[in-house]
Amino acid sequence: MSEHAKTKHTGIYGWLDERTGIDALINETLNEPIPGGARFAYVFGSALIFIFLSQVVTGIFLSLYYVPSADHAHTTVAYITKQVAAGGFIRSVHAYGSSAMVILLLLHITQTFLYGAYKGKREVLWLSGCVLFALVLCMAFTGYLLPWDQKAYFATAVGTNIAGEVPFVGAWIKSLMRGGVDMGTLTLSRFFVAHVMVIPAGIFGVIAAHVLFFRKAGSAGPINEHPVEPKLPAEMFYPRQVVMDAIVSLGIIAVMAFIAKTMPFELGPKANPSDTSYLPRPEWYYIPIFQWLKYWPGALSFLGVVVIPGIVAFAFASLPFLDRSMERRPWKRPIAVGTYVCIFLALFGLGAVSYNNDHSNPVYAKQIIAQEKASEDFMKAPFEPEVSGAAPAAPVDPVLAKGAKLFETQGCSGCHGDKGVGGVCPKLIGISSKYNAERMTALLKKPAANMQDGGMMPSDLPADDLAALVAYIESLK
Ligand code: HEC
Structure with a gap:
């Protein structure tokens, strides 16, 4: 580092560096020695940053047309989907991007976990990652409401009701999220502000901190490497790891573009709060939690909504404090790896039960098919512009x-x-x-x-x- 900092650059870059110190900054962020060399196993962090930036860019395009009010949100999203050039495509890339982010996040966490890469003075690095995890889930939750279609409305009604179950502060949290008792324009503008300003600002800041802590701790390297004093010969992050990260990121974008093109993300009919038969279902990554909460009705909800998830989240966040050994090979860490696998199997099982319930109960199955049909029909119907004024004006005598x-x-x-x-x-x-x-x-x-x-x-x-x-x-x- 200090060697490098002394190198004098010439030309425009030298001019800029003398005034900004950009060379040191780039070195600080990118010139990372990787013990044991570059690997495809390490790509997930960079890929996450890449998808996050893709979400920012597509999100900016969407917000050029979007109006966060109960009267106009659905029409503006329908306009984006049906009228705007490439609007449906951009919206699909953004919507599928949220799933891509959750998948990459799970892969990133799994890789970190299996490689024991949270060990050896990496507690703060891990904690900042936990905060990012939570922020990404908040992004998914707040973004889901914005199209204001049936699915969005009812899933968020359930989500905010669940928050209302929390003892003492639940009612307050729920009305804070909704901007009142019912869901309406205030709910939309709150979710919108959280989705496009507050949470992204937090994510930018915490990503910067996460990368900084990572650089401070250094890459942990392969599973047989010592996490604090690496012995394997190191290879710099640039160029081979950068190329691997770029290949994977481009691959993900290509897959998402393909899915967005062949299966445009659907928009359903406008939210109708008086429709009592609608069966709310969240996005796939929230289904296991959704199913889990069904087992804790009434007075038990305190346990199911607060205590047990709280313990799991707390244990997850304190992992590097609980697991102090420097052993990184997964087969030598049966308890840690076993617990991790069990949690995943449990989530997968809950998802399967939910799917099975929906498809084995004839009433549900029929309703779900009807809902899917309504979305398909809405997608096929031509765009209908809004008539100004709430109701068409009565004919004038x-x-x-x-x-x-x-x-x-x-x-x-x-x-x-x-x-x-x-x-x-x-x-x-x-x-x-x-x-x-x-x-x-x-x-x-x-x-x-x-x-x-x-x-x-x-x-x-x-x-x-x-x-x-x-x-x-x-x-x-
Ligand atoms: C310069 C002011 C003025 C103008 C202009 C005016 N009005 Fe009046 N109007 C009054 C006043 C003053 C009263 C009586 C108020 C009272 O009951 O003390 C009245 C009373 C009325 C009443 C009876 C209200 C009642 O409750 O008994 C009607 C009907 C009425 N106006 C219709 C009209 C119409 C139609 C026009 C237009 C062609 C008109 N006014 C123009 C001042 C005006």
Whole structure:
């Protein structure tokens, strides 16, 4: 390092380096000695960073069109999916990217675990990885709601309800997430802000810390290497490991692009909160947890939602503190590896039970097929733009329209307010219960004394205009 720092660069790079210290920074991040040399087993960390950047880029494109409100979110996502050039493709790459991230994360953790690469002064490195794990799961959870289709709405309703089960603070957490009792625009904007600002900012920061801690601890190397004092000859990260990382990252992008192209990620019909028959199902990586929570109804939920997951998460995070031996070969660590395998088998088993429940129960199976069919049909249907205003405006009666116009041009609105809501003079809304059309016509032709005192002039409008004006006033409700 110190040798390298003294090297003087020339040209533009030298100019820039003198002013920014970029050379030292690049060395600090990339010039990593790897004991035993580059390997494909080490690619997962870099691949994760690569997919994360892909999520950032595709996410920026999506947010160019997306509107986080209960009224518009679904239409804007439908617009992206059906109208925008390559919109459906970008959205699919982003949506499948979340699965790719979870898969790579599991591979990265598994590799670190099996290689015992968390051992030897790597506790903080491991903990920062745990924080990243949690943040990625939060990204998956918050992103799922944003399309505001049936699936998104009901899965998030279940998710936020589960958070509400936590004793003492549950109700508070739930209303914090939802922005109130029910789910609506406030929920969407909270999830949106978390998904595009708060959590990504956290991920950027923690990735930087994670890489820094990794560089400080150094690459652990193969399983027979000592984690603190490596003996094997080292090879630099650049170029061979970089090439391996790049090959794998490009391979992942190619696979995702292929899947996105051949199986566009679906958007279902718009969320309908009053649909009581909808069967909510989360994304595949949340299914085991979803199934697990079913076993803890009512008073037991405290155990199932808080205590047991809390113990598992805590044990997982404290792994490098619990497992102090420097032995790294998996076959010499039967308890650690056995526990890890058991947890995976349990998650896999829960997923299988959930799948089996859904497909063996005829009512569920029918409902799930109906839901899938509804999504397919929605995808096939052409894009329907939003009609401005909540409901299409009622057809306007030409006589009333004429009367409304006269109400303004004759100066009535000047005293009685816009649409007769009242101003300096009494409101006219509901006046039909006081005067019928005939009486009204007479009054307007010859206003009563109190009206004349207030400056209201007799009307000299032609008969049909007067009739239209009267019809309009009588229609004010
Ligand atoms: C210069 C102000 C002024 C203008 C302009 C005016 N009004 Fe009036 N209007 C009054 C006043 C003052 C009253 C009586 C308020 C009261 O009851 O003391 C009144 C009363 C009325 C009433 C009876 C309300 C009631 O509750 O009994 C009707 C109907 C009415 N106006 C219709 C109209 C129409 C239609 C026009 C337009 C052609 C019009 N006014 C223009 C001042 C005005």
